[in-house]
Amino acid sequence: xxxxxxxxxxxxxxxxxxxxxxxxxxxxxxxxxxxxxxxxxxxxxxxxxxxxxxxxxxxxxxxxxxxxxxxxxxxxxxxxxxxxxxxxxxxxxxxxxxxxxxxxxxxxxxxxxxxxxxxxxxxxxxxxxxxxxxxxxxxxxxxxxxxxxxxxxxxxxxxxxxxxxxxxxxxxxxxxxxxxxxxxxxx
Amino acid sequence: xxxxxxxxxxxxxxxxxxxxxxxxxxxxxxxxxxxxxxxxxxxxxxxxxxxxxxxxxxxxxxxxxxxxxxxxxxxxxxxxxxxxxxxxxxxxxxxxxxxxxxxxxxxxxxxxxxxxxxxxxxxxxxxxxxxxxxxxxxxxxxxxxxxxxxxxxxxxxxxxxxxxxxxxxxxxxxxxxxxxxxxxxxx
DNA sequence: AGACAACTAGAACCATCGTACAATTACTTC
DNA sequence: GAAGTAATTGTACGATGGTTCTAGTTGTCT
Numbered sequence: 001x002x003x004x005x006x007x008x009x010x011x012x013x014x015x016x017x018x019x020x021x022x023x024x025x026x027x028x029x030x031x032x033x034x035x036x037x038x039x040x041x042x043x044x045x046x047x048x049x050x051x052x053x054x055x056x057x058x059x060x061x062x063x064x065x066x067x068x069x070x071x072x073x074x075x076x077x078x079x080x081x082x083x084x085x086x087x088x089x090x091x092x093x094x095x096x097x098x099x100x101x102x103x104x105x106x107x108x109x110x111x112x113x114x115x116x117x118x119x120x121x122x123x124x125x126x127x128x129x130x131x132x133x134x135x136x137x138x139x140x141x142x143x144x145x146x147x148x149x150x151x152x153x154x155x156x157x158x159x160x161x162x163x164x165x166x167x168x169x170x171x172x173x174x175x176x177x178x179x180x181x182x183x184x185x186x187x
Numbered sequence: 188x189x190x191x192x193x194x195x196x197x198x199x200x201x202x203x204x205x206x207x208x209x210x211x212x213x214x215x216x217x218x219x220x221x222x223x224x225x226x227x228x229x230x231x232x233x234x235x236x237x238x239x240x241x242x243x244x245x246x247x248x249x250x251x252x253x254x255x256x257x258x259x260x261x262x263x264x265x266x267x268x269x270x271x272x273x274x275x276x277x278x279x280x281x282x283x284x285x286x287x288x289x290x291x292x293x294x295x296x297x298x299x300x301x302x303x304x305x306x307x308x309x310x311x312x313x314x315x316x317x318x319x320x321x322x323x324x325x326x327x328x329x330x331x332x333x334x335x336x337x338x339x340x341x342x343x344x345x346x347x348x349x350x351x352x353x354x355x356x357x358x359x360x361x362x363x364x365x366x367x368x369x370x371x372x373x374x
Numbered sequence: 375a376g377a378c379a380a381c382t383a384g385a386a387c388c389a390t391c392g393t394a395c396a397a398t399t400a401c402t403t404c
Numbered sequence: 405g406a407a408g409t410a411a412t413t414g415t416a417c418g419a420t421g422g423t424t425c426t427a428g429t430t431g432t433c434t
């Protein structure tokens with residue numbers, strides 16, 4: 001609800017910018033304090049604006065979280081699309097992306113997981129999360145035409161990410177890649 | 188902190204019972220409203236006791252959540268141990284357990300996922316969550332001696348569970364089993 | 375029976391949060 | 405430059421929640 005952005009005249013441009021800024025601040029908060037830390041006030045403070053502005057652009061906190069997950073999913077999708085378009089070894093690059101969840105990408109991966117968990121309880125978010133996994137599947141289709149292998153690949157990538165988040169950091173890209181390759185191979 | 192229970196005399200028995208009762212109520216709340224819905228008051232109301240009691244047994248909300256996740260993990264572990272001890276086809280029975288996340292076991296699986304996500308941010312919980320996955324690995328070791336196959340199996344089981352939670356219900360035990368079997372086979 | 379610790383109840387304090395609202399400013403359009 | 409709409413601010417209300425405190429009860433040991 002409360003969606004503008006269809007008009008292309010100057011009026012709404014500023015608004016869209018603010019909107020993006022607020023979402024960005026929300027993601028920062030999620031990365032730092034988790035989804036539970038997302039409050040109008042925390043987000044507003046992070047963005048350097050007043051509390052009323054966040055409620056102006058997102059009537060309810062839920063709207064804000066939905067927008068945040070959507071943004072995260074879009075970013076991820078874009079990332080994968082780029083890998084698919086430019087890489088000569090997509091699985092290797094994807095493995096690097098997954099493995100990054102241990103280091104510099106940890107907070108991002110944590111945010112992704114928290115928001116994705118949130119999606120399980122909010123029907124409105126499920127299509128977003130599903131599209132997310134479909135992109136990973138697209139990547140697998142490059143290497144196999146066996147639907148079951150694709151399914152294993154997607155599941156493994158999700159499971160690996162979870163494992164990395166819980167195993168405090170040890171994640172060798174080469175190792176991740178090997179596991180992913182094995183998932184693709186299969187009997 | 189605040190851990191008793193080492194003494195075996197009568198004094199603490201009542202206390203341990205209360206403790207278990209509070210944890211049980213906490214899990215009910217988590218299943219119903221998610222981890223975010225866990226408050227001293229909500230838990231107390233669920234258990235039919237006063238708010239001060241929950242703080243008496245669990246000084247902070249965090250302690251309560253930690254105890255709840257530990258309990259969930261223990262239950263899961265026990266479940267798997269029983270499958271390993273008694274089943275003639277552990278993978279089939281495990282698949283049934285995973286597939287149940289779609290139907291009657293959905294709330295339970297949701298609670299597990301939320302608490303496990305919580306673990307990623309709480310170092311104190313990581314060993315618990317890790318033991319959890321080790322039990323699944325134990326199950327895989329029954330069927331293969333290839334460490335990589337075991338790793339794929341564990342990751343797949345986690346990913347499948349996530350997929351089931353997001354794909355609103357469609358989860359055929361036979362299908363889950365087939366995917367798990369494929370993960371074990373591998374090239 | 376008395377002492378002492380475990381346990382339970384009820385209320386209250388203080389902080390935070392979601393949300394609403396009126397007032398003010400910035401921008402666009404005519 | 406006047407009018408009108410979008411954007412922004414400051415403030416406040418009502419509700420909820422974590423935590424603490426005090427007082428009272430129960431059970432156990434000597």
